[in-house]
Amino acid sequence: MTYHMVPGAPTPVGPFQHAAEDGGWVFLTGQMPTDPAAPDAPLPDGIEAQATRVMDNLKLVLEGLDLSFADVSMCRVYLTEFKRDFAAFNAVYTRYFEPGKLPARTAIGVTALAVDALVEVDCIARRPDAA
Known part of the structure; x- marks a missing residue:
């Protein structure tokens, strides 16, 4: 298992890495x-602005790991x-x-x-060369 912290990505709000990788996953x-x-x-106001920031943050992490949204399953x-x-x-x-x-997706309402x-x-995500 490899653990990743991506330079330039947001600072985690808790005790965890940006990503964990195993066997190409x-x-x-x-x-x-x-x-x-x-x-x-x-935080940005409203769901559209917050959703955009969240997806941009995911993009930063993906790109920092040489991945893209096309690799997300x-x-x-x-x-x-x-x-x-x-x-x-x-x-x-x-x-x-x-x-x-x-990709497949689950959406959950939380309090x-x-x-x-x-x-x-x-x-x-899955590394394309790991298949």
């Missing part, structure tokens, strides 16, 4: 809508306001994937998230 820690350049700054989405934000989140989320090549975020997303 890469398990990315859930990302929050924090700004990697200003981790103590207020599974995502888990956590929303604090599921009914209100589900459709708006999906509108942002789908922009990060090639049409017709969306709260770290740093009072509205959304968190984690994912599993």
